[in-house]
Amino acid sequence: MKTIGESRWVMKLRGSGPGPLALATEFLALRAAAAMGLPVPEAQPLYLSPDFPWTIGTDEFDGIVQRSGGWNLGIAYIEDAATASLHDILGAAPHFLTSLFDVDRALGNMDRSARNPNILAHGGTFTAIDFDACLFLRRLARGSVPATFPLPPGHLLEGTMVDGAPRDLDPQVLTEALREAPDQWTAAIPCGRDALEAGLVDLARAWNQRH
Ligand SMILES: Nc1ncnc2c1ncn2[C@@H]1O[C@H](COP(=O)(O)OP(=O)(O)O)[C@@H](O)[C@H]1O
Ligand SMILES: [Mg+2]
Structure with a gap:
């Protein structure tokens, strides 16, 4: 979870199992879903500093954070859900x-x-x-x-x-979302x-x- 100003975001990390294509998939899907009238959280790319000083969690999680420097996917956190x-x-x-x-x-x-x-x-x-x-x-x-x-x-x-x-x-809606998607998510698409x-x-x- 990341707090920016008053807003809190769930951060899906590029270095976790599903990888960068999963972030691009989820980002485009959330934009498409919202445009089709389905209630979904707001989504936007969020930048994680490559030297982010992570201090909690397991070594395995720390490894994921280390691999996720740069652009990740932020999903607006829904309180009390x-x-x-x-x-x-x-x-x-x-x-x-x-x-x-x-x-x-x-x-x-x-x-x-x-x-x-x-x-x-x-x-x-x-x-x-x-x-x-x-x-x-x-x-x-x-x-x-x-x-x-x-x-x-x-x-x-x-x-x-x-x-x-x-x-x-x-x-x-899809093409604009693709243009907003960071290269770090799409570079692996052949x-x-x-x-x-x-x-x-x-x-x-x-x-x-x-x-
Ligand atoms: N926007 C959100 N607001 C509040 N809780 C969330 C939000 N997104 C995910 N969660 C919590 O995190 C869990 C895992 O998120 P999810 O998107 O389902 O990822 P996974 O691919 O790990 O299943 C959800 O079941 C929910 O409890
Ligand atoms: Mg789930």
Whole structure:
């Protein structure tokens, strides 16, 4: 957790297991999700000084911090949040369920099961978190644009009827987020930034044409 002025941020570290591509994935996904009407925390790149004097935690965590000097992902911390239960989530307002259903299909989110919903409950509302297991970026990096958008297997909304018209995905939201994503996150993507940007536009078009 990092406090900047009055605001507190969860920091996802580039040097942790999932690595830099996971940060780019989560950052782009959070921007896309917000634009599609799903309540998600604000996200922005945060800089960690390479000589950050870490003094708590295990040696293993210290190693992760050492490897994370530079740009990491900041996610606005939600105070007093609890993990939402499946029961609560299924009773959420229809627009929350519809946008969750759409965002997770559009982005191929593999990490939202009944056991691990990755949804925070706070003050009578819900916020969706944890998008680093979305497949869209890894697929686009291989040149693969999905033709169909099924609900990922094991998703908590499997078997649930969800009302409402699918939301479009604005390609500009994705391309602007990519431009904001630090090179330290995208350097390892073999196809390069230009091809990835074109892929993001193709993905948004494919999603917007699916109905
Ligand atoms: N923005 C946030 N505000 C408050 N708590 C958070 C926030 N993001 C994550 N958490 C807490 O940290 C846990 C792990 O975060 P998550 O994004 O799910 O990462 P992981 O990939 O490790 O599962 C969450 O289950 C939640 O308890
Ligand atoms: Mg999680």
